[in-house]
Amino acid sequence: MAAITPDILGRLLDEHGAALVLFARQWCDSPEDVVQDALLKLASVTKRPRKPVAWLYRVVRNRAISVGRSERRRARRESAVARPEHAWFVPSDDRLDARDATDALRALPAEQREVIVARIWGGLTFDEIGRIAGCGRSTAHRRYAAGLDGLRERLGVRWVEQNTIRT
Amino acid sequence: MGGTEHDSNLNEIEQALASLRPAGPDINRDALMFRAGRAAAGAGFCLRIGTTVAVALLAALAGAGGMWLASPPSADRAGRVSVATPVLRVVELAPAAGATVRPARAPSSGEYLALRNRVLVDGADALPGLSPGSGPPPHDSAGDIWRDLRVQPLLPWTALLEERSTTS
Numbered sequence: 001m002a003a004i005t006p007d008i009l010g011r012l013l014d015e016h017g018a019a020l021v022l023f024a025r026q027w028c029d030s031p032e033d034v035v036q037d038a039l040l041k042l043a044s045v046t047k048r049p050r051k052p053v054a055w056l057y058r059v060v061r062n063r064a065i066s067v068g069r070s071e072r073r074r075a076r077r078e079s080a081v082a083r084p085e086h087a088w089f090v091p092s093d094d095r096l097d098a099r100d101a102t103d104a105l106r107a108l109p110a111e112q113r114e115v116i117v118a119r120i121w122g123g124l125t126f127d128e129i130g131r132i133a134g135c136g137r138s139t140a141h142r143r144y145a146a147g148l149d150g151l152r153e154r155l156g157v158r159w160v161e162q163n164t165i166r167t
Numbered sequence: 168m169g170g171t172e173h174d175s176n177l178n179e180i181e182q183a184l185a186s187l188r189p190a191g192p193d194i195n196r197d198a199l200m201f202r203a204g205r206a207a208a209g210a211g212f213c214l215r216i217g218t219t220v221a222v223a224l225l226a227a228l229a230g231a232g233g234m235w236l237a238s239p240p241s242a243d244r245a246g247r248v249s250v251a252t253p254v255l256r257v258v259e260l261a262p263a264a265g266a267t268v269r270p271a272r273a274p275s276s277g278e279y280l281a282l283r284n285r286v287l288v289d290g291a292d293a294l295p296g297l298s299p300g301s302g303p304p305p306h307d308s309a310g311d312i313w314r315d316l317r318v319q320p321l322l323p324w325t326a327l328l329e330e331r332s333t334t335s
Binding site for chain 2: 003004006009010013017018019020021022031032035036039040041043044086087088089090092095096098101116120121148151152155156
């Protein structure tokens with residue numbers, strides 16, 4: 001299979017860039033750099049991966065975990081400097097508040113959070129998620145369901161209230 | 168029933184989450200494309216260089232192998248040591264013209280004893296074929312043995328004897 005052309009790279013950035021940044025944000029504070037590195041790596045491979053999107057998620061995950069470790073080491077050395085909090089979502093409609101969703105998602109365990117992000121915003125199958133996360137398909141599905149349960153518990157009250165008020 | 172309600176709740180929260188859009192990436196698209204082009208060109212250049220080097224190495228190895236096969240074998244290459252000149256030389260005497268070659272026959276005990284007695288009396292000159300100027304008798308059975316093959320040892324002591332006889 002031929003290498004990635006600039007057109008394909010641009011389309012991948014447009015369609016999956018935001019979700020990839022959200023995915024990388026689960027582990028590190030500089031997700032844009034991680035996604036950019038992954039896209040550059042994809043551009044430099046001579047043989048195009050069979051599933052470029054899943055390949056990107058895998059590379060972003062590995063790179064974000066590595067960068068996150070470095071950031072935590074650096075943060076331990078440098079004393080508490082307030083880092084700016086980036087918004088994970090842009091407000092779309094009134095079904096869910098973006099800040100509440102960010103807080104609820106951030107409170108989830110990491111293995112549930114990565115499955116939810118990869119499934120809902122990345123559009124990956126559970127097979128692909130299992131391969132990326134290093135677990136089986138059923139484990140990925142179980143983590144997904146558990147994560148959604150946790151989000152529903154955290155967001156449920158406000159979400160139901162909003163829906164009730166709206167209806 | 169409860170399971171269905173639970174699933175519908177999950178689907179609702181799933182749909183609600185999917186309605187949220189992740190914040191747009193703060194990535195400079197033009198800079199990314201420029202760097203991607205450089206990375207792709209660099210990868211292609213490295214691939215071409217690697218291919219060229221590999222082909223050159225293979226060609227050099229093939230040429231060296233061909234030259235090695237075409238060169239004459241040497242002791243080092245064959246892993247063998249040349250053998251010194253043979254110690255014994257076998258001299259085959261040509262049969263006399265018109266004579267028919269007969270297979271050698273072992274002398275009988277009577278002939279052998281007669282030859283032995285002659286040698287004891289006359290010395291080595293009595294041996295058939297060794298006496299100067301006299302060939303072996305044409306039908307002498309003992310002469311057949313000496314006529315067919317004679318073995319000359321080329322040992323150092325024979326050379327010394329020859330030198331001594333010539334100097335004296």
